[in-house]
Amino acid sequence: QVQLVESGGGLVQAGGSLRLSCTVSGRTFSSTAMGWFRQAPGTEREFVAAINRNGVNTYYSGSVKGRFTISRDNAKSTVYLQMNSLKPEDTAVYYCAAKRPGSMWSYQQPTTYDNWGQGTQVTVSS
Numbered sequence: 001q002v003q004l005v006e007s008g009g010g011l012v013q014a015g016g017s018l019r020l021s022c023t024v025s026g027r028t029f030s031s032t033a034m035g036w037f038r039q040a041p042g043t044e045r046e047f048v049a050a051i052n053r054n055g056v057n058t059y060y061s062g063s064v065k066g067r068f069t070i071s072r073d074n075a076k077s078t079v080y081l082q083m084n085s086l087k088p089e090d091t092a093v094y095y096c097a098a099k100r101p102g103s104m105w106s107y108q109q110p111t112t113y114d115n116w117g118q119g120t121q122v123t124v125s126s
Helices: none
Strands: 003-007 010-013 018-025 034-039 046-051 058-060 068-073 078-083 092-099 113-116 120-125
Touching: 003 092, 018 034, 018 092, 018 120, 034 068, 034 078, 046 068, 046 078, 058 068, 078 092
Parallel strands: 010 120
Antiparallel strands: 003 018, 018 078, 034 046, 034 092, 046 058, 068 078, 092 113, 092 120
């Protein structure tokens, strides 16, 4: 059974930083591309960042590029999202996701991923 467990969310003031973690079990992590998405109330889930299997290639949405950094530690089966210069509009529930095995990787599309974490709340106050 594949499990993704997120941690690191919380309340932070605008301009502050948070680091999210997502630890994966039940899957060969080093063979799995990973993504981070977020969802604010009343909105659709949106792509935030993605990273390929070995961590060489990373991708970001335009709204977070230059402020957020995705990384991974395959030895720890963990993917991270370092979030700096946070803004109130970054407030959302953040989800990590594992790419569906054997499929094309459209990293921005939620349907590319077949396993999701439970979500962690990030709230940025102004």
